[in-house]
Amino acid sequence: xxxxxxxxxxxxFADLHLRVNVKDSAGMLxxxxxxxxxxxxxxxxxxxxxTCAEEVERLRGVCAELGLDFVSRVDLRPRGSANLIRQLRxxxxxxxxxxxxxxxxxxxxxxxxxxxVDLLSFPLLDFRRRFFDRAEAELAHGGVAGLEVxxxxxxxxxxxxxxxxxxxxxxxxxxxxxxxVPIVVSSGVSRELMLRKPREMAALGFLFGxxxxxxxxxxxxxxxxxxxxxxxxxxxxxxxxxIRLVKxxxxx
Amino acid sequence: MxxxxxxxxxxxxxxxxxxxxxxxxIDAVWGAITKLYGEQGASQTSLVLIDYxxxxxxxxxxxxxxxxxxxxxxxxxITSIASKEAAxxxxxxxxxxxxxxxxxxxxxxxxxxx
Numbered sequence: 004x005x006x007x008x009x010x011x012x013x014x015x016f017a018d019l020h021l022r023v024n025v026k027d028s029a030g031m032l033x034x035x036x037x038x039x040x041x042x043x044x045x046x047x048x049x050x051x052x053x054t055c056a057e058e059v060e061r062l063r064g065v066c067a068e069l070g071l072d073f074v075s076r077v078d079l080r081p082r083g084s085a086n087l088i089r090q091l092r093x094x095x096x097x098x099x100x101x102x103x104x105x106x107x108x109x110x111x112x113x114x115x116x117x118x119x120v121d122l123l124s125f126p127l128l129d130f131r132r133r134f135f136d137r138a139e140a141e142l143a144h145g146g147v148a149g150l151e152v153x154x155x156x157x158x159x160x161x162x163x164x165x166x167x168x169x170x171x172x173x174x175x176x177x178x179x180x181x182x183x184v185p186i187v188v189s190s191g192v193s194r195e196l197m198l199r200k201p202r203e204m205a206a207l208g209f210l211f212g213x214x215x216x217x218x219x220x221x222x223x224x225x226x227x228x229x230x231x232x233x234x235x236x237x238x239x240x241x242x243x244x245x246i247r248l249v250k251x252x253x254x255x
Numbered sequence: 256m257x258x259x260x261x262x263x264x265x266x267x268x269x270x271x272x273x274x275x276x277x278x279x280x281i282d283a284v285w286g287a288i289t290k291l292y293g294e295q296g297a298s299q300t301s302l303v304l305i306d307y308x309x310x311x312x313x314x315x316x317x318x319x320x321x322x323x324x325x326x327x328x329x330x331x332x333i334t335s336i337a338s339k340e341a342a343x344x345x346x347x348x349x350x351x352x353x354x355x356x357x358x359x360x361x362x363x364x365x366x367x368x369x
Contacts, residue, residue, distance in 0.1 A: 041344070158334050161290065196270060196340050199331050203345065206327035210291070215324065 014219065016201035017226040019047035019076060019100060019122070020153060020189030025054075025062060032065065037195035039069040045227060047074040047100055047189070052090070056097075074230050076100040078124075084113035095119045099233050102151060108134050115142035121229055122151040122187060125175075130167060135175040140182035149229065150179045152221075153191030154199065154207045172211035186213070187229070188221040261320040264305065264355045266347040267330070269312040273339035277307045280314060283336040284343075288329040300326055305352065313346075315355065323348070 018038060023031045025048065038046050046066060050059070059075045066073035077098040081087035087103065087110055095101060102122040105111035111134040114120045123143060125133040135150060143150070152175075156168055179186050188204050190197070199207070205218030213221060235241055240248040269275075275283070281304045288297040300322040306315040318326045330343045349355035 158332055196272075196342050197334065199342070200344050203327065203331040206324060207331050209324045209328050 014201075014223040015044045015227050016042055016223050017045035017047070017074075017230070018043050018190050018198075018201075018204075018222070019045075019074060019187060019226045019230075020102075020151065020191045021046060021048050022191060022193040023048055024193070025050065025058065034193070034195050034198070035066060035069055035071060037198050039071050041198055041200045043071065043201065045072045045074060045230060047076040047226075047230075049076050049078050049102075050098070052077055052079075052094055074099050076102060078102045078104060080104045080106065081110055083107070084109045087113050088117070091117060091119045096237060099230060099237065103148075105134055106132060111135070111139055112142060115139050115148055116146050117148075118146050120146065120148045121233065123148050124151045124153070127153070127156045127168065128164065130171055133171055133175065135178065137178055137182070140178045140184050143179075143184045144182045147232075149185035149187050149225065150175065151187045151189055152176070152208075152211070153189055154204055155191040155197060157207055157210065158192075158197060158199075169211055176212045180212075180217075185225045185229070186217070186221050187226050188213070188218070189226075260301075262301070262317055262350070263320050263323050264349050264352050265316045265318065265326070265330075265345050266349075266355055266359055267314040267316060268344045268346050269314065269336075269341060270344060271312065271336055271339055271341035273337060273341070274309055274312075275336040275339070275341070276309075277304070279337040280304070280307055283333055283341070284316070284330065287333045288326065291329050291332060292325060296322075296325065302326065315352070317352075 021034065023034050025031055035046065048062060063073040075098045077094055079087065079090050079101065081090055091101065100121050101119060102124055103110065103114035103120050104124050105114055106126065114123055125135055152172060157165065160168060176186060188208050190199065192198055201222045204222045205215065208218035208221055242248055285297065288300060301319045303317045304314065305317050327345065330345065333341060333343050335341055347355055347358045349358060
């Protein structure tokens with residue numbers, strides 16, 4: 004490789020959805036250690052909306068010791084679209100990733116068009132409330148929201164329930180791909196034995212229509228880009244996309 | 256002329272609370288494949304358990320190249336073996352058993368294994 008001057012790029016793998024109990028330090032450490040051992044570099048932990056900044060920094064420190072880059076994430080379950088807007092106004096700058104659980108069509112539509120929303124997730128078992136259709140995808144494409152697919156139900160469900168879920172996911176993934184909506188594959192698990200390696204997550208993506216390259220992108224390039232973009236937005240010097248405050252002087 | 260039948264060897268690491276026997280292990284693998292792809296799909300995998308080390312909790316499986324993705328996905332869905340919670344992780348994939356053992360001997364896991 005060195006001889007031909009080509010440098011192999013190592014993928015940065017991310018799991019943006021871990022459901023660990025942050026109050027159970029031992030359990031959380033076990034899960035995070037496993038995440039690091041499985042080859043992830045970036046990990047997103049779902050936190051309660053009222054989590055304080057000190058707690059986030061403590062978690063960041065724990066992850067840094069394990070060689071993981073911690074991403075703070077909040078999962079919003081709004082009662083309606085007005086409530087979603089209120090929650091976004093209150094929480095957007097507190098967390099690096101904002102995911103909205105779309106329980107109704109109105110919430111799904113509002114979340115898809117709101118540029119403060121990063122990820123859209125839908126009820127796993129209530130298939131009539133999976134609102135990711137073409138209209139939703141078009142709105143999500145106009146905004147910046149991606150579709151999040153948790154692999155946990157694929158591991159725990161069996162028989163007709165899993166068949167039905169795979170069928171819905173295949174349809175949603177096809178729509179998302181045709182509208183250019185990014186797809187993020189996450190674990191959504193809370194126990195270490197349910198965790199899978201990044202490549203295994205990509206292999207699970209194969210079940211609902213993601214090819215090998217897209218499957219790997221869904222656990223590496225896409226979530227990493229999302230986090231990078233949000234971190235830039237949350238940084239002090241950010242003015243607008245592409246515009247940064249380099250130097251500030253009084254007389255300017 | 257018939258096309259050469261290409262195979263892939265998969266090195267697996269078992270992550271489990273219990274110590275499943277060789278039969279329990281391969282039953283779990285076949286069970287996962289047949290659940291996902293049915294008997295017709297499973298028959299195309301040409302799956303063979305080459306090696307199973309109970310102490311190290313490692314195994315080597317052989318499958319056909321064309322069904323590698325199918326086997327990978329099926330292995331990822333295994334959550335229990337012999338009624339004990341378990342997970343199977345692919346540590347390396349290779350075209351020959353010699354190369355696979357070499358990779359494992361060097362303590363490396365391939366990019367594919369990640």
